[in-house]
Amino acid sequence: MTALQKVEAPETAVANYSASLIDVIARAASDPAVDIDKMERLIALQQQVSAREAELAFNQAMNAAQAEMRPISANASNPQTKSRYATFDKLDRALRPIYTAHGFSLSFDEGDSPKPEHVRVLCYVAHTAGHTRTYHRDMPADGKGAKGGDVMTKTHAAGAAGSYGARYLLKGIWNVAVGAEDDDGNLGPRREAPKTIGEKDIDDIETIMTSNNIPIADLLKVAKVADVAEIRADRLTSVKNWIDRQVKARGIQ
Structure with a gap:
Protein backbone atom coordinates (compact mmCIF):
# COMPACT_ATOMS: atom_id res chain seq x y z
CA MET A 1 0.00 0.00 0.00
CA MET A 69 -20.97 16.31 28.75
CA ARG A 70 -19.25 18.04 31.63
CA PRO A 71 -18.89 17.21 35.34
CA ILE A 72 -22.10 17.85 37.27
CA SER A 73 -22.00 19.57 40.64
CA ALA A 74 -23.46 17.76 43.65
CA ASN A 75 -26.67 19.18 45.08
CA ALA A 76 -27.51 16.79 47.93
CA SER A 77 -25.83 15.19 50.94
CA ASN A 78 -25.67 11.66 52.34
CA PRO A 79 -25.20 12.02 56.13
CA GLN A 80 -24.32 8.33 56.57
CA THR A 81 -21.33 8.50 54.21
CA LYS A 82 -20.73 12.23 54.72
CA SER A 83 -20.62 12.65 50.97
CA ARG A 84 -22.24 14.85 48.35
CA TYR A 85 -24.03 13.59 45.25
CA ALA A 86 -26.18 14.74 42.34
CA THR A 87 -29.85 13.77 42.42
CA PHE A 88 -31.54 11.95 39.53
CA ASP A 89 -33.46 15.12 38.70
CA LYS A 90 -30.28 17.18 38.38
CA LEU A 91 -28.52 14.49 36.31
CA ASP A 92 -31.54 14.22 34.04
CA ARG A 93 -31.79 17.98 33.48
CA ALA A 94 -28.11 18.15 32.53
CA LEU A 95 -27.87 15.01 30.39
CA ARG A 96 -31.21 14.55 28.62
CA PRO A 97 -30.87 17.53 26.21
CA ILE A 98 -27.47 16.24 25.11
CA TYR A 99 -28.21 12.55 24.62
CA THR A 100 -31.55 13.13 22.90
CA ALA A 101 -29.86 15.56 20.48
CA HIS A 102 -27.60 12.65 19.47
CA GLY A 103 -30.51 10.28 18.85
CA PHE A 104 -30.61 8.39 22.15
CA SER A 105 -33.60 7.55 24.34
CA LEU A 106 -33.67 5.77 27.71
CA SER A 107 -36.26 3.52 29.30
CA PHE A 108 -36.07 1.81 32.68
CA ASP A 109 -37.44 -1.52 33.82
CA GLU A 110 -36.85 -4.18 36.47
CA GLY A 111 -35.75 -7.78 36.10
CA ASP A 112 -34.93 -10.80 38.26
CA SER A 113 -31.66 -10.50 40.13
CA PRO A 114 -29.51 -13.56 40.86
CA LYS A 115 -28.73 -12.01 44.26
CA PRO A 116 -31.21 -12.69 47.08
CA GLU A 117 -33.33 -9.72 48.22
CA HIS A 118 -32.06 -7.56 45.36
CA VAL A 119 -33.82 -5.76 42.53
CA ARG A 120 -32.19 -5.70 39.09
CA VAL A 121 -32.75 -2.25 37.60
CA LEU A 122 -32.53 -2.24 33.80
CA CYS A 123 -31.93 0.65 31.44
CA TYR A 124 -32.46 0.24 27.70
CA VAL A 125 -30.44 2.79 25.73
CA ALA A 126 -31.90 2.97 22.22
CA HIS A 127 -30.48 4.89 19.26
CA THR A 128 -32.32 6.12 16.19
CA ALA A 129 -30.02 4.04 13.96
CA GLY A 130 -31.68 0.93 15.37
CA HIS A 131 -29.23 -0.40 17.98
CA THR A 132 -30.23 -0.87 21.63
CA ARG A 133 -27.85 -1.62 24.50
CA THR A 134 -29.03 -2.86 27.90
CA TYR A 135 -27.38 -1.83 31.16
CA HIS A 136 -28.26 -3.18 34.61
CA ARG A 137 -27.54 -2.69 38.28
CA ASP A 138 -28.47 -5.04 41.14
CA MET A 139 -29.69 -3.07 44.17
CA PRO A 140 -30.42 -4.43 47.68
CA ALA A 141 -34.12 -4.38 48.57
CA ASP A 142 -34.17 -6.01 51.98
CA GLY A 143 -35.44 -2.93 53.82
CA LYS A 144 -32.40 -2.88 56.12
CA GLY A 145 -30.65 0.27 57.27
CA ALA A 146 -26.92 0.93 57.59
CA LYS A 147 -26.86 -0.79 61.00
CA GLY A 148 -28.82 -3.83 59.85
CA GLY A 149 -32.19 -2.93 61.35
CA ASP A 150 -35.50 -2.89 59.49
CA VAL A 151 -36.13 0.67 58.33
CA MET A 152 -38.81 0.19 55.65
CA THR A 153 -41.31 -2.28 54.24
CA LYS A 154 -40.39 -4.60 51.36
CA THR A 155 -42.57 -2.57 49.00
CA HIS A 156 -40.92 0.66 50.08
CA ALA A 157 -37.47 -0.96 49.84
CA ALA A 158 -38.14 -2.10 46.27
CA GLY A 159 -39.20 1.41 45.31
CA ALA A 160 -36.09 2.92 46.92
CA ALA A 161 -33.87 0.35 45.18
CA GLY A 162 -35.39 1.33 41.84
CA SER A 163 -34.71 5.01 42.50
CA TYR A 164 -31.12 4.38 43.59
CA GLY A 165 -30.46 2.06 40.64
CA ALA A 166 -31.84 4.47 38.05
CA ARG A 167 -29.62 7.28 39.36
CA TYR A 168 -26.50 5.11 39.41
CA LEU A 169 -27.22 3.86 35.89
CA LEU A 170 -27.88 7.33 34.50
CA LYS A 171 -24.52 8.52 35.83
CA GLY A 172 -22.65 5.39 34.78
CA ILE A 173 -24.01 5.04 31.25
CA TRP A 174 -22.71 8.48 30.26
CA ASN A 175 -19.60 8.24 32.45
CA VAL A 176 -20.17 11.66 34.00
CA ALA A 177 -18.26 12.84 37.04
CA VAL A 178 -20.05 14.42 39.98
CA GLY A 179 -18.03 17.12 41.75
CA ALA A 180 -18.45 19.47 44.67
CA GLU A 181 -21.10 22.15 44.53
CA ASP A 182 -19.78 25.36 42.99
CA ASP A 183 -19.73 28.40 45.25
CA ASP A 184 -20.46 31.96 44.13
CA GLY A 185 -17.26 32.23 42.09
CA ASN A 186 -15.28 34.11 44.72
CA LEU A 187 -11.76 33.03 45.52
CA GLY A 188 -12.20 33.52 49.25
CA PRO A 189 -13.21 30.84 51.79
CA ARG A 190 -16.30 28.82 50.89
CA ARG A 191 -19.43 29.61 52.84
CA GLU A 192 -20.92 26.57 54.51
CA ALA A 193 -24.22 25.76 52.80
CA PRO A 194 -27.26 24.86 54.91
CA LYS A 195 -27.37 21.13 55.56
CA THR A 196 -29.90 19.37 53.34
CA ILE A 197 -31.71 16.06 53.82
CA GLY A 198 -29.90 12.86 52.96
CA GLU A 199 -30.31 10.42 50.10
CA LYS A 200 -32.46 8.00 52.10
CA ASP A 201 -34.85 10.77 53.16
CA ILE A 202 -35.13 11.96 49.55
CA ASP A 203 -36.03 8.47 48.33
CA ASP A 204 -38.44 7.94 51.26
CA ILE A 205 -40.26 11.18 50.51
CA GLU A 206 -40.46 10.59 46.75
CA THR A 207 -41.60 6.98 47.19
CA ILE A 208 -44.33 7.84 49.72
CA MET A 209 -45.65 10.74 47.65
CA THR A 210 -45.63 8.76 44.41
CA SER A 211 -47.31 5.70 45.93
CA ASN A 212 -50.03 7.92 47.44
CA ASN A 213 -50.52 10.07 44.32
CA ILE A 214 -49.46 13.27 46.08
CA PRO A 215 -48.01 15.74 43.55
CA ILE A 216 -44.34 16.48 44.20
CA ALA A 217 -45.00 20.03 43.00
CA ASP A 218 -47.28 20.60 46.02
CA LEU A 219 -44.48 19.69 48.41
CA LEU A 220 -41.94 21.85 46.59
CA LYS A 221 -44.31 24.80 46.85
CA VAL A 222 -44.84 24.27 50.58
CA ALA A 223 -41.12 23.75 51.26
CA LYS A 224 -40.19 26.65 48.95
CA VAL A 225 -37.56 24.66 47.07
CA ALA A 226 -37.04 23.66 43.43
CA ASP A 227 -36.08 20.06 44.18
CA VAL A 228 -36.68 17.56 46.99
CA ALA A 229 -32.91 17.33 47.52
CA GLU A 230 -32.86 21.02 48.45
CA ILE A 231 -35.09 20.54 51.52
CA ARG A 232 -33.15 21.61 54.58
CA ALA A 233 -32.46 19.00 57.24
CA ASP A 234 -33.93 21.20 59.97
CA ARG A 235 -37.25 21.21 58.09
CA LEU A 236 -37.48 17.44 57.61
CA THR A 237 -39.87 16.90 60.53
CA SER A 238 -42.30 19.57 59.37
CA VAL A 239 -42.14 18.18 55.81
CA LYS A 240 -42.93 14.66 57.03
CA ASN A 241 -45.81 16.00 59.11
CA TRP A 242 -47.19 17.77 56.05
CA ILE A 243 -46.95 14.54 54.03
CA ASP A 244 -48.72 12.59 56.81
CA ARG A 245 -51.58 15.10 56.74
CA GLN A 246 -51.89 14.75 52.97
CA VAL A 247 -51.98 10.96 53.24
CA LYS A 248 -54.66 11.07 55.96
CA ALA A 249 -56.68 13.59 53.99
CA ARG A 250 -56.86 11.07 51.15
CA GLY A 251 -58.12 8.41 53.54
CA ILE A 252 -55.08 6.20 53.10
CA GLN A 253 -53.90 4.36 56.19
Whole structure:
Protein backbone atom coordinates (compact mmCIF):
# COMPACT_ATOMS: atom_id res chain seq x y z
CA MET A 1 0.00 0.00 0.00
CA THR A 2 1.43 3.38 -0.99
CA ALA A 3 1.31 6.52 1.12
CA LEU A 4 -1.31 7.93 -1.23
CA GLN A 5 -3.73 5.06 -0.76
CA LYS A 6 -6.53 5.71 1.73
CA VAL A 7 -7.79 3.27 4.32
CA GLU A 8 -11.57 3.20 4.63
CA ALA A 9 -13.00 3.93 8.05
CA PRO A 10 -14.77 0.87 9.54
CA GLU A 11 -18.19 2.50 9.25
CA THR A 12 -17.57 3.37 5.58
CA ALA A 13 -16.37 -0.14 4.78
CA VAL A 14 -19.43 -1.69 6.43
CA ALA A 15 -21.79 0.71 4.61
CA ASN A 16 -20.17 -0.05 1.25
CA TYR A 17 -20.34 -3.78 1.89
CA SER A 18 -23.99 -3.47 2.91
CA ALA A 19 -24.84 -1.61 -0.29
CA SER A 20 -23.07 -4.24 -2.40
CA LEU A 21 -24.85 -7.03 -0.55
CA ILE A 22 -28.23 -5.41 -1.18
CA ASP A 23 -27.44 -5.37 -4.90
CA VAL A 24 -26.56 -9.06 -4.76
CA ILE A 25 -29.82 -9.89 -2.97
CA ALA A 26 -31.83 -7.83 -5.47
CA ARG A 27 -30.29 -9.68 -8.40
CA ALA A 28 -30.76 -13.04 -6.72
CA ALA A 29 -34.41 -12.29 -5.99
CA SER A 30 -35.04 -11.67 -9.68
CA ASP A 31 -33.35 -14.91 -10.72
CA PRO A 32 -35.78 -17.85 -10.62
CA ALA A 33 -32.85 -20.24 -10.58
CA VAL A 34 -31.68 -19.13 -7.13
CA ASP A 35 -32.78 -21.62 -4.46
CA ILE A 36 -34.58 -20.59 -1.28
CA ASP A 37 -31.78 -21.69 1.09
CA LYS A 38 -29.24 -19.46 -0.61
CA MET A 39 -31.68 -16.56 -0.54
CA GLU A 40 -32.30 -17.03 3.17
CA ARG A 41 -28.54 -17.08 3.87
CA LEU A 42 -28.09 -13.84 1.92
CA ILE A 43 -30.91 -12.16 3.85
CA ALA A 44 -29.48 -13.38 7.18
CA LEU A 45 -26.09 -11.98 6.20
CA GLN A 46 -27.67 -8.65 5.28
CA GLN A 47 -29.39 -8.51 8.67
CA GLN A 48 -26.04 -9.07 10.41
CA VAL A 49 -24.42 -6.30 8.37
CA SER A 50 -27.32 -3.93 9.12
CA ALA A 51 -27.01 -4.69 12.83
CA ARG A 52 -23.28 -3.91 12.65
CA GLU A 53 -24.01 -0.61 10.91
CA ALA A 54 -26.49 0.30 13.65
CA GLU A 55 -23.98 -0.58 16.38
CA LEU A 56 -21.27 1.54 14.75
CA ALA A 57 -23.68 4.50 14.55
CA PHE A 58 -24.58 3.92 18.23
CA ASN A 59 -20.91 3.98 19.27
CA GLN A 60 -20.17 7.11 17.25
CA ALA A 61 -23.16 8.92 18.75
CA MET A 62 -22.19 7.77 22.25
CA ASN A 63 -18.72 9.20 21.76
CA ALA A 64 -20.08 12.51 20.45
CA ALA A 65 -22.61 12.82 23.28
CA GLN A 66 -20.04 12.12 26.01
CA ALA A 67 -17.68 14.67 24.45
CA GLU A 68 -20.29 17.36 25.16
CA MET A 69 -20.97 16.31 28.75
CA ARG A 70 -19.25 18.04 31.63
CA PRO A 71 -18.89 17.21 35.34
CA ILE A 72 -22.10 17.85 37.27
CA SER A 73 -22.00 19.57 40.64
CA ALA A 74 -23.46 17.76 43.65
CA ASN A 75 -26.67 19.18 45.08
CA ALA A 76 -27.51 16.79 47.93
CA SER A 77 -25.83 15.19 50.94
CA ASN A 78 -25.67 11.66 52.34
CA PRO A 79 -25.20 12.02 56.13
CA GLN A 80 -24.32 8.33 56.57
CA THR A 81 -21.33 8.50 54.21
CA LYS A 82 -20.73 12.23 54.72
CA SER A 83 -20.62 12.65 50.97
CA ARG A 84 -22.24 14.85 48.35
CA TYR A 85 -24.03 13.59 45.25
CA ALA A 86 -26.18 14.74 42.34
CA THR A 87 -29.85 13.77 42.42
CA PHE A 88 -31.54 11.95 39.53
CA ASP A 89 -33.46 15.12 38.70
CA LYS A 90 -30.28 17.18 38.38
CA LEU A 91 -28.52 14.49 36.31
CA ASP A 92 -31.54 14.22 34.04
CA ARG A 93 -31.79 17.98 33.48
CA ALA A 94 -28.11 18.15 32.53
CA LEU A 95 -27.87 15.01 30.39
CA ARG A 96 -31.21 14.55 28.62
CA PRO A 97 -30.87 17.53 26.21
CA ILE A 98 -27.47 16.24 25.11
CA TYR A 99 -28.21 12.55 24.62
CA THR A 100 -31.55 13.13 22.90
CA ALA A 101 -29.86 15.56 20.48
CA HIS A 102 -27.60 12.65 19.47
CA GLY A 103 -30.51 10.28 18.85
CA PHE A 104 -30.61 8.39 22.15
CA SER A 105 -33.60 7.55 24.34
CA LEU A 106 -33.67 5.77 27.71
CA SER A 107 -36.26 3.52 29.30
CA PHE A 108 -36.07 1.81 32.68
CA ASP A 109 -37.44 -1.52 33.82
CA GLU A 110 -36.85 -4.18 36.47
CA GLY A 111 -35.75 -7.78 36.10
CA ASP A 112 -34.93 -10.80 38.26
CA SER A 113 -31.66 -10.50 40.13
CA PRO A 114 -29.51 -13.56 40.86
CA LYS A 115 -28.73 -12.01 44.26
CA PRO A 116 -31.21 -12.69 47.08
CA GLU A 117 -33.33 -9.72 48.22
CA HIS A 118 -32.06 -7.56 45.36
CA VAL A 119 -33.82 -5.76 42.53
CA ARG A 120 -32.19 -5.70 39.09
CA VAL A 121 -32.75 -2.25 37.60
CA LEU A 122 -32.53 -2.24 33.80
CA CYS A 123 -31.93 0.65 31.44
CA TYR A 124 -32.46 0.24 27.70
CA VAL A 125 -30.44 2.79 25.73
CA ALA A 126 -31.90 2.97 22.22
CA HIS A 127 -30.48 4.89 19.26
CA THR A 128 -32.32 6.12 16.19
CA ALA A 129 -30.02 4.04 13.96
CA GLY A 130 -31.68 0.93 15.37
CA HIS A 131 -29.23 -0.40 17.98
CA THR A 132 -30.23 -0.87 21.63
CA ARG A 133 -27.85 -1.62 24.50
CA THR A 134 -29.03 -2.86 27.90
CA TYR A 135 -27.38 -1.83 31.16
CA HIS A 136 -28.26 -3.18 34.61
CA ARG A 137 -27.54 -2.69 38.28
CA ASP A 138 -28.47 -5.04 41.14
CA MET A 139 -29.69 -3.07 44.17
CA PRO A 140 -30.42 -4.43 47.68
CA ALA A 141 -34.12 -4.38 48.57
CA ASP A 142 -34.17 -6.01 51.98
CA GLY A 143 -35.44 -2.93 53.82
CA LYS A 144 -32.40 -2.88 56.12
CA GLY A 145 -30.65 0.27 57.27
CA ALA A 146 -26.92 0.93 57.59
CA LYS A 147 -26.86 -0.79 61.00
CA GLY A 148 -28.82 -3.83 59.85
CA GLY A 149 -32.19 -2.93 61.35
CA ASP A 150 -35.50 -2.89 59.49
CA VAL A 151 -36.13 0.67 58.33
CA MET A 152 -38.81 0.19 55.65
CA THR A 153 -41.31 -2.28 54.24
CA LYS A 154 -40.39 -4.60 51.36
CA THR A 155 -42.57 -2.57 49.00
CA HIS A 156 -40.92 0.66 50.08
CA ALA A 157 -37.47 -0.96 49.84
CA ALA A 158 -38.14 -2.10 46.27
CA GLY A 159 -39.20 1.41 45.31
CA ALA A 160 -36.09 2.92 46.92
CA ALA A 161 -33.87 0.35 45.18
CA GLY A 162 -35.39 1.33 41.84
CA SER A 163 -34.71 5.01 42.50
CA TYR A 164 -31.12 4.38 43.59
CA GLY A 165 -30.46 2.06 40.64
CA ALA A 166 -31.84 4.47 38.05
CA ARG A 167 -29.62 7.28 39.36
CA TYR A 168 -26.50 5.11 39.41
CA LEU A 169 -27.22 3.86 35.89
CA LEU A 170 -27.88 7.33 34.50
CA LYS A 171 -24.52 8.52 35.83
CA GLY A 172 -22.65 5.39 34.78
CA ILE A 173 -24.01 5.04 31.25
CA TRP A 174 -22.71 8.48 30.26
CA ASN A 175 -19.60 8.24 32.45
CA VAL A 176 -20.17 11.66 34.00
CA ALA A 177 -18.26 12.84 37.04
CA VAL A 178 -20.05 14.42 39.98
CA GLY A 179 -18.03 17.12 41.75
CA ALA A 180 -18.45 19.47 44.67
CA GLU A 181 -21.10 22.15 44.53
CA ASP A 182 -19.78 25.36 42.99
CA ASP A 183 -19.73 28.40 45.25
CA ASP A 184 -20.46 31.96 44.13
CA GLY A 185 -17.26 32.23 42.09
CA ASN A 186 -15.28 34.11 44.72
CA LEU A 187 -11.76 33.03 45.52
CA GLY A 188 -12.20 33.52 49.25
CA PRO A 189 -13.21 30.84 51.79
CA ARG A 190 -16.30 28.82 50.89
CA ARG A 191 -19.43 29.61 52.84
CA GLU A 192 -20.92 26.57 54.51
CA ALA A 193 -24.22 25.76 52.80
CA PRO A 194 -27.26 24.86 54.91
CA LYS A 195 -27.37 21.13 55.56
CA THR A 196 -29.90 19.37 53.34
CA ILE A 197 -31.71 16.06 53.82
CA GLY A 198 -29.90 12.86 52.96
CA GLU A 199 -30.31 10.42 50.10
CA LYS A 200 -32.46 8.00 52.10
CA ASP A 201 -34.85 10.77 53.16
CA ILE A 202 -35.13 11.96 49.55
CA ASP A 203 -36.03 8.47 48.33
CA ASP A 204 -38.44 7.94 51.26
CA ILE A 205 -40.26 11.18 50.51
CA GLU A 206 -40.46 10.59 46.75
CA THR A 207 -41.60 6.98 47.19
CA ILE A 208 -44.33 7.84 49.72
CA MET A 209 -45.65 10.74 47.65
CA THR A 210 -45.63 8.76 44.41
CA SER A 211 -47.31 5.70 45.93
CA ASN A 212 -50.03 7.92 47.44
CA ASN A 213 -50.52 10.07 44.32
CA ILE A 214 -49.46 13.27 46.08
CA PRO A 215 -48.01 15.74 43.55
CA ILE A 216 -44.34 16.48 44.20
CA ALA A 217 -45.00 20.03 43.00
CA ASP A 218 -47.28 20.60 46.02
CA LEU A 219 -44.48 19.69 48.41
CA LEU A 220 -41.94 21.85 46.59
CA LYS A 221 -44.31 24.80 46.85
CA VAL A 222 -44.84 24.27 50.58
CA ALA A 223 -41.12 23.75 51.26
CA LYS A 224 -40.19 26.65 48.95
CA VAL A 225 -37.56 24.66 47.07
CA ALA A 226 -37.04 23.66 43.43
CA ASP A 227 -36.08 20.06 44.18
CA VAL A 228 -36.68 17.56 46.99
CA ALA A 229 -32.91 17.33 47.52
CA GLU A 230 -32.86 21.02 48.45
CA ILE A 231 -35.09 20.54 51.52
CA ARG A 232 -33.15 21.61 54.58
CA ALA A 233 -32.46 19.00 57.24
CA ASP A 234 -33.93 21.20 59.97
CA ARG A 235 -37.25 21.21 58.09
CA LEU A 236 -37.48 17.44 57.61
CA THR A 237 -39.87 16.90 60.53
CA SER A 238 -42.30 19.57 59.37
CA VAL A 239 -42.14 18.18 55.81
CA LYS A 240 -42.93 14.66 57.03
CA ASN A 241 -45.81 16.00 59.11
CA TRP A 242 -47.19 17.77 56.05
CA ILE A 243 -46.95 14.54 54.03
CA ASP A 244 -48.72 12.59 56.81
CA ARG A 245 -51.58 15.10 56.74
CA GLN A 246 -51.89 14.75 52.97
CA VAL A 247 -51.98 10.96 53.24
CA LYS A 248 -54.66 11.07 55.96
CA ALA A 249 -56.68 13.59 53.99
CA ARG A 250 -56.86 11.07 51.15
CA GLY A 251 -58.12 8.41 53.54
CA ILE A 252 -55.08 6.20 53.10
CA GLN A 253 -53.90 4.36 56.19
